[in-house]
Amino acid sequence: MSGATPKSGAIRCLLGMLGTDVHTKGIRTLAQLLRDRGVEVIYLGEHNTAEGMVSAILAEDVDVVGLSFSTATYVHYTRVLIEAMKAAGVDDVPVMLGGLIHRDDEDELKSIGVKGIFGPGSTTDGIMQFLQDITGKSLGSARDTLG
């Protein structure tokens, strides 16, 4: 593999939903908040399959994947996605979860490989800090390279 992912440029974040969950308000709001802070959001919307999302993760060379759930099926779908990411060799890309994530499930999600969990009460600043820490990219980089 020639060279690791460069640490310059904007943070590229894939946002999408798996399964039958159609509550897109939260993820769309997050997409706009991230955009306004200099993140390049690759927005996949709802009704994705794990396979489809993995091929988007590959082609878009994203730094991080964000999933939103408002249904109770998140442990299952997240496990399926991370297994598919492993099979494709892209499980080095960190996965974060947001939405109605119950505190009782956090340990299990982390054991599956989820790196960040942003349930009710999370702040935009907290998500931004996580994104910078996990990607090693700074928020200012998109601005710095404007033009």
Next chain:
Amino acid sequence: MTPSVELAPAVADAAAAVHRGDIRRIARLISRIEANDESLRPLLECLYLAGGRTPVIGITGPPGAGKSTLVDQLITRYRARALTVAVLAVDPASPFSGGAILGDRVRMGRHNTDAGVFIRSMSARGMLGGLARAAADCLVVLDAMGRDVILIETVGVGQNEIDIMRHAHSVLIVQTPAAGDAVQAVKAGILEIGDVFAVNKADTPGADRAAAALREAVEFRYDAHDPTAWHPPVLKVEATTGTGLDDMMQALDRHRSHLTAHPTQLRRRLLTGARLQVAELVAVALRRRYFLEDHRDARLTRVLDEVVERRCDPYGAAERLLEGGT
């Protein structure tokens, strides 16, 4: 010019990875192109010199015209012909934060699981050296992937986005009935670059009028006395239902055949693209020299001093510097 950090075997290895379609390495390569990684030059040179065979179709039009949905339909039709497709989807960025929501994939979601379709989203800002450079370099990589057809989609609002279309062999302009009258079409400056015009959302009121206005504007430019000139068709389509899309595909096919039959026209088109790109690279190199390295150039320093001291005007200074072999 730029010293390369990559050795020749590494270049050959990377080129081979692109040629055999290694998606992860191609995706990372595009990220490095976006970051204007100058160490890629030997690789891009290698790919460029060996490339140029894939047809490139540009799709442009105002926001919300239905470009992504049309691209989705085009992908489906090319796949039905067992052709493989690479897509570069360019979306605008926030001028305030530099961030972007790249949402074109939402319309193309059904192709996510198809290995015969490679889709890459690109922000129109946030990369060094500008969008046109990044997109042109990205096209070199997509071409080298050996796909059967390349689609490049941009929002047709800026000079940058129009410049990218100069690298396409065929340009599809997408309009809607809400686009306004023919004056708007003329103002937008897109009549010059369009080979096929599609008025999308043909089921909405005003579609006939919009198509007629666009047709009139297109006909005005068409030289009926030149039997070799391409006659750009204006078609009404419905991207969401697929109505009119077979005709649109045929129009794009006919344009491809036209270019094959008239290679001088294809060459003229490619020359325009090359001229723009090389001129831009020269401008960037000069700007860099004048801003970043001016302290090293005694003659430049002297001429600039003369301008400040009003012994030479800026135009005269530019002339003298250009004559000096810069």
